[in-house]
Amino acid sequence: MKLCAIFFLCSLFNTTQQLNLKDRCVCELSNKEKAFPHETLNSVNDKALKCSQTATPQKAQELEILLLGLKLRLPQLLNDVSILEKENDGELYGVVSFQVIENELIEITNMVDRLNRTNQGHQHLTTDSGRQVVHLRAELQELEQYDTLKVEMRRKDNQRLKRALDECRDDNDHNPQPTHHPDSMQTSGVCPHGKFVNITGPRFYSTGESPANHKYGGWGRDPEPEMGKENWYWRLILNGNNIYANQISFYSSLSSLTVGVKTPGNFIIRPSNPTTNTIQGPNVVLYGGALFYNCYNSDQLCRFNIETKTISTVKLPKGTRYNSRGNFCHLSECYLYTDMDLATDESGVWLIYSTVQHFGNLVLSKVDISFPEDPPSLNQTWHTSVYKQAVTNTFMACGVLYATRYVNKGMDEIFYSFDPSTGVERFNVGIFIKKMCPNIYFLNYSPVDQMLHVYCDAYMVSYKVLFQEIK
Template identity: 55%
Template sequence: MHVVLWTTMKPSHVLMLIMITELVSIIPQVTPSASDCVCDLTNTEQPFPHNKLQTVENRASKCTKIITPQQSVELESLLLGLDRRLPQLEADLAVLEKEDDGDLYGTVSLQVIEHERAEIQQLINKLNSTTLSYQRLNRDTTQEVKELKDEMGALERFDTMQVVREKEVNKRLRRDLDQCQKGPPPTVPPPEPASGNCPHGHLQNVTGPNTYSATEYGASYPYGSWGRDPKPAAGKESWFWMVPLTSSNVFSNFVRLYSSLSSLVVGVSIPGNIIIHSSNPTTNTIQGPNVVMYEDALYYNCYNRDAVCCFNITTKTVTSVAMPKGTGFNSKFNFCHLEACYGYTDLDLATDESGVWVIYSTSDNLGNLILSEVIPGLPPKLGRTWNTSAHKRAVTNTFMACGVLYATRYLTKEREEIFYSFDTVTGRERYDVGIELKKMSTNIQSLNYSPVDHMLYAYSDSMIVSYKVHFV
């Protein structure tokens, strides 16, 4: 008697049946007797196409590798760069129209503007090519996903026992059960207060460089600083300042002012050098590169003193405030990295939306960063003070933005990282900020934030470099 068994079998069952069949085949054949019952097993299911499933998985994995978050960041960076450069070009053209003397200044300014226009055109070309590339990628990926969906639908018909469907149902039931056991979801806590005094939110990213140029002094003075006054005097809203350290890469006795960025790039200063003292160095002149300007006054480390000097641009007078006892100066607590230290960087002056700050270290605080407010006045005074756990010699630069102290460290000759922050409102410290800066030269001697245009101004081995700061 022959009995045919019809059954729905999974691929794994089919494999087991094959193994049993092969095992039976090696057993010595015995002639069945008349009373034996012989059964023929017939599988009506098609074999599962494992190779096809593997192909689908490979194609899906390839899609995941092709489309990455970095691609959207690249497009956003191009748009942000274009957004910054176009108003700058317009402003430079307006300055040229206003200040053109028909001679050397106009010729040089036109060359600078032509250079800016060429860079903008490169950005536009890059943006167009990137957009077309992403459009092709989007079209190809859409087709690929549709084909993968169809193939997965075809593979689902092999799940005759609906194992996959039952697993999904079980997952939903288990999730609902867990939620029921935990009770109602907890009340969402209120958001953390905004960092410091910051109407635009938290610092999210830094892009650039937006400006990269040699100073009018060339490579003569690798140390210095530059930037903008957050609270400029009337008529100086678009002005820039620069302080090159002209003696031993440590000292200076003047600040140089420029009516526009293009004037700074071509080295044309309408007021010329504003002299602090005829000698360099001497009492109350500048020591170290960490200089800032606020309310038409220059703040810096006084020569050979643990004190902050304030030089009034209008009255040409200097006042000062002494630092706390034990504050390092004359290269006792410098900014450093593994290979070198930046000399005479004991006191780092900074500005942000709320005013002037000084970052320093003392022996009592074991060389860790200390932050104090500098209250403008005659003379200036030190205000509130915060101690941190970040060691100054592990830091290459600091700056303030919206009441938050940020510190950088050296990664490579091409990269610097904003790795640390201290919020003066919450007292919270972070060592995982993780925002990298693309360097145009090995060292950054000074780093200043300007709340006027949300830019970082870096003086890097005699080059002036700027970066755009983004908040959320």
């Protein structure tokens, strides 16, 4: 019985082996990606470790210790010299004092020699370390090309964002306050939110899907959206020359905007070659399902209806500055093709620009959009006494015009306001914007959520506008 069982198992094993050999499937795997250079990565790690072991904090402390020693010994030498000057016998005590001073000078000379040698060694160390860091950075940049999933790039963005948020959190208690009393703020009519007194933030900071070389653009929300589009966001990116754009993108939520998921997608306004109706400049707004912008290469205001894809225009007053002749500026730079600035608030759409007749000062016009089927037109117009090229941005909030100026790379100031209902101008508003980029190329107020939307160096940033309740 045992022999039969053994014979049966041997036969089954042989049959199974034959089937496996006969029916086996062989797959060939070919990897088209370049092999990752592990040796280069190990070399970079070794060099970085060696560099960190060579340039240590202890070496910097050597200089501090020697300098501290000199700082303590020099007063002692002065004290010994003063004692010598007061001695009168000129013999025994004078000889002893001279000997003490000589010993002090020898020790100080030795310390200075050591300090010079240490300083020279540190200079060579700094030069060598700097050269190694440059080489390591170049090698790391070459290794980054293997990061096809952009994991490292996103990690750096997250680290940058975390640093920015930490700075904002640290500065929260020291946020500059308005230099005026809140009761002195003027508003046009009755603002539903109260009086504009300050801003906080940034609340949102992201590049989304934007390429880094496209610095100019705009983004925001529609204050009068169609039903079902209340949570939508729009974004517009100018071409590589930062002059014009041909399309606007829509996103179903702020999360979709952050990760770059477009819904329903792009709306093409004109072909890639710019024409009269192409968008020029970053200062555009969306209101009531229509995009308002400066028509390309002309002193005209365009309105693009998203639903019907039709364009209507209105010619601006004679002498209006356009084609980058009346930009927003500060001492170091002007922002290209920002001659005309569109703005939205609780009451509708506004246009801020400048004219030759008014010596380049800010001009404010209300855009009449009462009849969407008709072309837009300019309603009432006001002239101000602030020079446009001394301003970096403007926006409207509750019927009041506000202007910003450049303070430094980290701060802009809302310094000016004009209330068209009273004609009152103020030059000491004193509300500060903590910038995430040196230059703000787009700034607009959203009455939907009382946020300031900012676009700077391909980054989208938002700030919360604070209002004080009117009692």
